[in-house]
Amino acid sequence: MITDRTKYDVVVMGGGLSGLTVALQILQRRPQTSVLVVERQAHPVPEAAHKVGESTVEMAGHYYGEVLGLRDHLESAELRKMGLRYYPAVQTPPPPLSRRAEIGPGDFLPLKTYQLDRGRFENELGERVTAAGAEFRHGCRVQSFDLDRSGHTVTVSRDDERSTVDARWVIDASGRRALIKRKLGLEESVGHDCNAVWLRLSEMIWMDRLIEEEEDPPPDDTVLAEWRARVPNGQRWRATNHLMGRGYWAWLIPLASGSISVGLVADPRCVPFEEVNSLDKLLGWLEANEPELARAIAKRRDSLQDFRMLKHYAHSCKQVFSADRWALTGEAGVFTDPLYSPGSDFIGISNSWTTELVTRDLDGMRIDELAPLADTLYLGSFKSLLGTWEDQYPLMGNPQVWAGKVCWDVFGYYLAFGVLFCTGRLIDGAFMESVAEHVARFTALNQRMQAFFREWDDADRGTDSPFFVDPAGPLFRELHETLLEPIDDERLRTRLSENVLFAEDLARVLMAGAARQLGDAVEPADIDPLVFRLGQRPDGDGDRGYDREEVIDRISDAVAGIWRPSRERSAAMSA
Ligand SMILES: Cc1cc2nc3c(=O)[nH]c(=O)nc-3n(C[C@H](O)[C@H](O)[C@H](O)COP(=O)(O)OP(=O)(O)OC[C@H]3O[C@@H](n4cnc5c(N)ncnc54)[C@H](O)[C@@H]3O)c2cc1C
Numbered sequence: 001m002i003t004d005r006t007k008y009d010v011v012v013m014g015g016g017l018s019g020l021t022v023a024l025q026i027l028q029r030r031p032q033t034s035v036l037v038v039e040r041q042a043h044p045v046p047e048a049a050h051k052v053g054e055s056t057v058e059m060a061g062h063y064y065g066e067v068l069g070l071r072d073h074l075e076s077a078e079l080r081k082m083g084l085r086y087y088p089a090v091q092t093p094p095p096p097l098s099r100r101a102e103i104g105p106g107d108f109l110p111l112k113t114y115q116l117d118r119g120r121f122e123n124e125l126g127e128r129v130t131a132a133g134a135e136f137r138h139g140c141r142v143q144s145f146d147l148d149r150s151g152h153t154v155t156v157s158r159d160d161e162r163s164t165v166d167a168r169w170v171i172d173a174s175g176r177r178a179l180i181k182r183k184l185g186l187e188e189s190v191g192h193d194c195n196a197v198w199l200r201l202s203e204m205i206w207m208d209r210l211i212e213e214e215e216d217p218p219p220d221d222t223v224l225a226e227w228r229a230r231v232p233n234g235q236r237w238r239a240t241n242h243l244m245g246r247g248y249w250a251w252l253i254p255l256a257s258g259s260i261s262v263g264l265v266a267d268p269r270c271v272p273f274e275e276v277n278s279l280d281k282l283l284g285w286l287e288a289n290e291p292e293l294a295r296a297i298a299k300r301r302d303s304l305q306d307f308r309m310l311k312h313y314a315h316s317c318k319q320v321f322s323a324d325r326w327a328l329t330g331e332a333g334v335f336t337d338p339l340y341s342p343g344s345d346f347i348g349i350s351n352s353w354t355t356e357l358v359t360r361d362l363d364g365m366r367i368d369e370l371a372p373l374a375d376t377l378y379l380g381s382f383k384s385l386l387g388t389w390e391d392q393y394p395l396m397g398n399p400q401v402w403a404g405k406v407c408w409d410v411f412g413y414y415l416a417f418g419v420l421f422c423t424g425r426l427i428d429g430a431f432m433e434s435v436a437e438h439v440a441r442f443t444a445l446n447q448r449m450q451a452f453f454r455e456w457d458d459a460d461r462g463t464d465s466p467f468f469v470d471p472a473g474p475l476f477r478e479l480h481e482t483l484l485e486p487i488d489d490e491r492l493r494t495r496l497s498e499n500v501l502f503a504e505d506l507a508r509v510l511m512a513g514a515a516r517q518l519g520d521a522v523e524p525a526d527i528d529p530l531v532f533r534l535g536q537r538p539d540g541d542g543d544r545g546y547d548r549e550e551v552i553d554r555i556s557d558a559v560a561g562i563w564r565p566s567r568e569r570s571a572a573m574s575a
Pocket of ligand 1: 013014015016017018019038039040041051052053054055056060140141142143173174175176177196263310313329330331332337338341342343344345347
């Protein structure tokens with residue numbers, strides 16, 4: 001027998017990141033649950049060159065650290081991360097890295113995030129899930145399965161052996177194999193069309209040293225001092241560093257096992273896949289577009305651990321949760337885009353909904369209303385968030401617009417999704433229904449702003465300038481800290497309504513700033529963000545008694561770097 005039993009409460013098909021974590025979450029909530037996890041790859045899996053999906057952001061840091069209790073492993077065996085850093089550029093080839101715009105935190109933020117060595121992390125998860133009481137069968141395949149509300153069956157194979165087991169719940173965590181999605185014909189395409197190639201090198205690239213080692217000619221002492229002063233603790237290398245131009249970004253992600261993960265993600269309208277789909281082609285393309293990175297990789301070529309690629313990675317699904325006791329989690333369901341590292345955030349959400357449904361059902365509660373609500377909320381967020389990436393890749397070649405978009409996207413993440421998830425309310429159906437109006441206002445505003453960034457880029461293609469925006473400044477930090485505060489329902493509802501007002505003010509500041517750069521003297525307080533268009537007079541009421549001037553001033557300070565690069569700094573760095 002491959003399995004110890006013939007009947008389980010839950011069978012998880014696929015024991016990668018989402019499968020192992022959903023099993024752990026269910027067992028932590030309801031330890032007596034019988035869980036079988038079936039994983040094709042034998043454990044231990046290799047470190048470093050295992051899977052892509054190494055960078056986490058706040059929601060995932062909270063999910064893995066607090067919800068699943070993995071903080072000890074994250075602190076001792078993975079790398080604490082120093083945020084997301086962007087270096088957008090207009091020109092090709094771009095200015096030397098030290099003289100490009102930089103948007104990235106000057107220091108660590110309180111809610112910890114990590115760079116995950118996926119092999120190391122999944123090996124640890126395999127051990128934890130077994131210790132929690134799951135039967136983890138690795139080196140085994142899900143051969144076939146049948147879904148039937150009165151009892152599902154799953155056939156597991158290893159070499160010539162077969163076992164068929166009964167399951168009350170089947171969770172599909174098979175990643176892009178998407179076992180249930182394919183069987184039930186739930187595939188749904190999305191308009192967002194980008195591709196990725198990536199590799200791992202066992203010899204680290206130290207981001208803080210890249211400009212000294214690879215810029216040609218090397219930067220002088222003034223430029224070097226300026227570059228170092230932006231991140232005084234010398235921890236830039238711990239970030240997910242993004243080198244960007246029109247239609248693409250290249251990532252550098254350090255791993256605790258000592259390797260570096262490097263990838264290129266691109267809109268094929270700007271970077272045809274055929275130009276980068278082999279190591280030699282990628283290096284040739286980088287030489288022309290990101291020369292410092294190209295040289296750093298070429299020097300370490302002997303330490304290459306893998307080279308992989310994926311076309312058209314975004315995908316959707318018609319349904320992910322069913323009252324008929326099946327669920328899809330992780331990439332077996334939906335995937336948006338790797339920019340901003342939302343993959344693990346979505347795993348946290350889909351796993352949490354799955355755990356809610358499974359444990360309620362096993363405890364004899366009804367889920368026939370909750371399952372469709374969970375499905376609507378989860379897929380609704382996925383669809384509304386897609387606009388964050390769809391058609392936005394060209395903006396990566398416009399430093400000012402990109403900086404504005406990053407500020408908008410980061411603040412929006414803290415103000416809406418982040419606070420709802422970290423306070424546990426995103427998977428509280430009744431609470432979510434009670435704040436539907438705030439969510440709808442955020443959604444409408446986000447759609448408008450994503451379109452506005454394209455309009456701004458059309459009106460002004462931007463300039464290369466070594467400005468610096470620090471998303472760890474006081475206002476960013478203040479909002480970040482609200483993610484950690486315990487808060488009751490009533491207070492959270494009030495906070496969400498205040499957050500909508502804050503988001504509207506942020507939109508006003510960004511719109512007025514863009515208009516002023518184009519020569520129109522526009523006051524933020526006069527702008528109605530849902531209707532304002534560049535080149536037009538704002539049709540706000542011009543009420544000078546506007547009572548949020550102070551908020552607008554604070555937001556204006558926080559994003560000031562976008563518009564006002566210091567003359568002295570520019571002079572020093574353009575040498
Ligand atoms: C280019 C790119 C970059 C990304 N970067 C990030 C990032 O920085 N941060 C982030 O959070 N996310 C990122 N992601 C997303 C991230 O990769 C996914 O969210 C994550 O890997 C999904 O985990 P999963 O467990 O759903 O799927 P997987 O990790 O693929 O696991 C699925 C498992 O199912 C197993 N399996 C499949 N079929 C069977 C079968 N028949 N029987 C048994 N087992 C089976 C497989 O062996 C595998 O282990 C990125 C994605 C892409 C495409």
